[in-house]
Amino acid sequence: MFDENTLGLIISSFPKILEYGLKVTIPLAALAFILSTILSVLVAMVQYAQVPVARQICRFYIWIIRGTPLLVQLMVAFYGLPLLGIHSNPFVMAVIVFTINEGAYSAETVRAAMEAVPAGQLEAGYCVGMNYMQIMWHIILPQAFRTAFPSLFNALISMVKDTSLASSITVVEMFTRTKQIAGQSYNYLPLYIEVAIVYLLFCTVLTYVQKRGELALGSYGVRK
Amino acid sequence: MALLEVRNIHKTFGAGDVLKGIDIKIEKGDVVSVLGASGSGKTTFLRCINFLEKADKGQLLFNGTTYDLSKVSKAEMAAVRKHTGFVFQNYCLFANKTVLQNVTLGLTSARHIPQKEAKEKALDVLKKVGMLEHVDKYPSQLSGGQQQRVAIARALATDPSIIYFDEPTSALDPQLTAEVLEVMRKLADDGMTMIVVTHEIGFAKEVSSKVVFMADGVIVEEGSPKDIFVNPREEKTREFLRITG
Numbered sequence: 243m244f245d246e247n248t249l250g251l252i253i254s255s256f257p258k259i260l261e262y263g264l265k266v267t268i269p270l271a272a273l274a275f276i277l278s279t280i281l282s283v284l285v286a287m288v289q290y291a292q293v294p295v296a297r298q299i300c301r302f303y304i305w306i307i308r309g310t311p312l313l314v315q316l317m318v319a320f321y322g323l324p325l326l327g328i329h330s331n332p333f334v335m336a337v338i339v340f341t342i343n344e345g346a347y348s349a350e351t352v353r354a355a356m357e358a359v360p361a362g363q364l365e366a367g368y369c370v371g372m373n374y375m376q377i378m379w380h381i382i383l384p385q386a387f388r389t390a391f392p393s394l395f396n397a398l399i400s401m402v403k404d405t406s407l408a409s410s411i412t413v414v415e416m417f418t419r420t421k422q423i424a425g426q427s428y429n430y431l432p433l434y435i436e437v438a439i440v441y442l443l444f445c446t447v448l449t450y451v452q453k454r455g456e457l458a459l460g461s462y463g464v465r466k
Numbered sequence: 467m468a469l470l471e472v473r474n475i476h477k478t479f480g481a482g483d484v485l486k487g488i489d490i491k492i493e494k495g496d497v498v499s500v501l502g503a504s505g506s507g508k509t510t511f512l513r514c515i516n517f518l519e520k521a522d523k524g525q526l527l528f529n530g531t532t533y534d535l536s537k538v539s540k541a542e543m544a545a546v547r548k549h550t551g552f553v554f555q556n557y558c559l560f561a562n563k564t565v566l567q568n569v570t571l572g573l574t575s576a577r578h579i580p581q582k583e584a585k586e587k588a589l590d591v592l593k594k595v596g597m598l599e600h601v602d603k604y605p606s607q608l609s610g611g612q613q614q615r616v617a618i619a620r621a622l623a624t625d626p627s628i629i630y631f632d633e634p635t636s637a638l639d640p641q642l643t644a645e646v647l648e649v650m651r652k653l654a655d656d657g658m659t660m661i662v663v664t665h666e667i668g669f670a671k672e673v674s675s676k677v678v679f680m681a682d683g684v685i686v687e688e689g690s691p692k693d694i695f696v697n698p699r700e701e702k703t704r705e706f707l708r709i710t711g
Binding site: 363366371373380384462 | 516517518540543544547548550551552554556558559560561562563571572575576577603604605606607617620621624
């Protein structure tokens with residue numbers, strides 16, 4: 243299997259695979275992660291604050307998204323949005339679907355982290371004269387974010403790999419590019435192993451970033 | 467006119483009536499100790515008058531304004547809380563803020579006082595409670611007594627007309643209790659108006675100007691420390707004092 247030609251193919255394809263990883267896979271995951279984190283904080287806050295009606299809408303959103311496969315969501319968006327008159331390129335569509343999908347899961351992570359902040363923190367905030375939003379911004383969200391950070395990063399690592407599903411809606415990302423190269427050479431297995439290693443490389447870097455991030459966020463003097 | 471007056475507070479939790487009509491008047495400079503067994507409603511009373519619990523019925527007269535405790539608006543709550551301080555049994559310092567930030571936050575965010583001015587004020591009150599050398603520490607790095615002293619500084623920083631203390635030493639060992647009571651005694655000497663829900667009979671006897679004894683959601687007896695501790699009129703009060711020594 244690993245004859246001279248194969249080795250040559252692996253080496254020559256590496257920059258091409260990596261290029262699509264850096265150009266498409268990482269930006270797709272990063273954009274969707276940032277947007278989904280913002281979305282998840284909003285959805286979590288609506289539930290935490292028990293805003294009537296909006297809260298039910300959020301629960302409905304989470305129910306729908308968590309109850310259906312990501313691949314199906316991509317397909318529904320790909321074929322459904324144009325019917326609604328929304329035409330956009332597949333990359334943007336993928337960012338939107340991944341954002342909405344991850345937002346539902348992360349919203350639960352963030353909500354749980356907010357609920358883990360002791361009630362006394364909110365009460366103490368009121369007692370020094372702060373209003374609800376000031377307490378959220380200065381007290382509850384920073385503490386919740388610290389708690390949620392490892393789980394959110396977990397989601398990011400998952401998403402980096404799930405971006406390969408975007409190939410199903412014609413986004414040429416790292417995996418699709420690998421399939422193209424493999425198709426030209428009829429030499430599939432070595433290239434799929436190669437792209438697996440590139441995913442692993444990305445996730446290894448992210449794991450390191452997570453560790454540094456946790457240190458940077460600190461633990462408010464709690465010894466670890 | 468009294469600084470603060472409470473009329474006929476009622477509060478029910480589930481099936482239990484916790485407060486069954488409390489009336490009290492607090493004058494400027496009063497140090498009122500509220501005594502009573504666990505479950506007598508002391509803490510609920512304190513939480514109701516700072517809106518941490520919503521009373522079912524009752525009125526609060528504060529700074530010349532009357533508030534209906536059963537339907538007070540957010541703006542009214544904020545207006546009252548800008549002039550009151552609250553010290554919790556379990557301190558409730560902001561865990562993600564340093565000692566200094568804990569004290570300045572209420573000034574900079576809620577009152578829009580410039581950072582520099584807030585810091586000066588904070589250092590001033592932290593000095594008063596003897597926590598000046600710990601300003602950059604986080605709450606988790608402090609002892610319970612130190613945390614409670616910072617919590618008192620946080621309440622003091624906003625120049626409140628009155629400070630409510632909810633069992634401020636109940637989570638502390640005797641030595642740490644002494645250091646917190648010492649700070650409270652200093653506040654009383656400076657003329658700060660305070661309502662102190664406490665189990666510290668010694669503090670109530672020596673520091674307070676008025677003692678209130680509660681049982682089963684009502685005020686059984688109130689008067690000067692001498693009235694309550696030397697000549698209690700009510701049997702319930704006498705029994706409570708016998709048990710607590």
